[in-house]
Amino acid sequence: MRRYARQVVLPEVGATGQERLTGARALVIGAGGLGVPVLQYLAGAGVGRITVVDPDTVERGNLHRQVMYGEAWLGQAKAEAAAKILRGLNPEVNVRPLVAALDPENAGELAAGCDVVLDCADSFAVSYTLSDACFAEGTPFISASALGLGGYAGGFCGGAPSLRAVFPDLPERAASCATAGILGPVVGLLGALQARMALGVLLGLDPSPLGQLVTFDEAMRFGGFRFEGAPEPEDALRFAGVGEIAAEDFVADLRGADEAPVPVGARFAVEDFGPGGPRPAPGQRAMMVCRSGLRSWRAARRLREAWDGEIRLVAMGDGEMRGRQ
Template sequence: MSPAGAPLPPLVEPGPPLTPGQVARYARHLALAEVGEAGQRRLLAARVLVVGAGGLGSPVLLYLAAAGVGTLGIVDDDVVEVSNLQRQVVHGAADVGRRKVDSAADAVRALDPALDVRAHPVRLDADNARTLLAGYDLVVDGSDNFATRYLLDDVCAGLGLPWVWGSLQRGHAQVSTFWSTPPVGEGVTLRDVFGGPPPDGTVPPCAVDGVLGAVCAAAGAAMALEVVRLVCGAGRTLLGRVVVHDAFAGTWHDVPVRRRAGDSRRDGAGGATDAPSPVRRADAPTGAPADAPPGAPAGRPAPRDVRTGDVVAADDADVVDLRDAVEVAALPFPGARHVPFAQFVSETTLAGLDLDRPLVLVCRVGSRSAHAAALARAAGVRDARHLPGGVAAWARTPAGPDTA
């Protein structure tokens, strides 16, 4: 297996020689050895599909257009709303009520009229996904629901396409590349890292949980950079690692991930909110909620002391609270040690975990803990679980603080 982020060959062959106008426009790229004339010609020849023209899709589209990606497809079936303007910078106040694909396409064409912009005003589904994706070299996921993300994972695996994934929640962002069959090294898919999608209603959308507008720009820029690296064959890609950003802490952490052992699902067209999903444990029965402990009632959060057996049947479990200090002060979770999410998912912390000791992770609503549990398993922890619904759900049950 090649190391995480190992260089990959260029994804796209160079297009025609640059015109004098293109030489002037892309002069700053041409001065870079990592891009140069050949790389710029590859960008101009590239066909990239961006799924979603929202918080992530907005900066991705603008930066890819500015970089000279010759063909940009935009998939979105939504219209612009006033609440979008806080973070979806490809749209303006005059676009409220318009289809997002039309607003985004106008913005891209205004930046560079020479680009081929293809608007797809549809919702990606099992009936149209394969046909839409087949016309592109690379897919960028800016969607906001689990169904679309897992559909992309399955269809891209079937087509052998790489896709750049981004996820947002509150002030956190994660970015990676998934590719089932890269030309060198071992492939990794979304299902390898996060298993199947979580049960409906267990992860709140950003409309409920909130999202910092500028964190969309940070993640979107990272995704656009990854497209450039893949197209040009420049630098170290994100295949085999997840980059985690905490906007409030001002940190970026790099977490290696790998293909799930024994998982043969690499194709098909079956079937993301703004947060990543939990990983299904290998011994969980088909159809059971991800990370559900054996014998646990469906949908029931763990009691206050998670070491009693509902989440992990081990008295020596390491229980970790991933919330920020303010959240912990407002509602402490008994028996847990406090390690903020951004600190926990750093490569140093993950590498220091006891691989044989059961690990239980908690956060406010279960999304950060689900993500962290997935990364802990990817780091080699044999029994890493999380509290579905988080401390918020636990506090509403008879086992919560009201009966202490």
């Protein structure tokens, strides 16, 4: 117990709490700017089994915020690099790396049996997909998003409302660290907050981090609110995996020819849908395809105004279902 002496002395932890952490299973999606502090603090606290999922490699342009890595790790898979570093930090922790992208086809399997799932990908497609999987299984879900000089972290599912209850709609426009920029300490702060929330869930602390949203803004002010009573949205637009597209589906590919020279279905623009626009035949399922899922969501909302059948969103392009933070 010498390794954990400074946290075991806390009445909220103690020997019993440390045993709970040692026996816990955590799933971390994304080993980038948010994932780095999450992984370091979970491993440092002695969370017994950690699975880290990320399809990307360590890049020089990310080192300013992904500070667990260095020049020696450039070009290596982030999940595998993170696992090696964490084993050096705490050899008592079992870290399993998975070099793969999170998608609706593997989300349920990856989250199954976990005590807490942490969304460190900072992608709305990943966030909603994981929230749906965790809400269905009753698994606590800790999600964060960071951009520019601010962001938020929140505890969802596991008996609390889902991410959809707090954010029922996708943003009208998408931005990323590559396009809008990010200050390294901002993701470090929010990732550390995610780790704090996850440890609170695993230790059963009261008040629970579940049902709590914490914000941090450009003026370095913290805010937030509790949302235990937030209702779940009805008939939510859900994501589907590429492999779920069937031959009999109505498939609308909203990507341009520069993004997808060979479309997976008929090529449309968002503005094509709505009253008087194209619609599936009776009994067909509509699969709305784009790179991130944002155009799919916008087109699906327009289609829903004129058609009441099943609609699914597919995020198919370069990395939106990945651990990009």
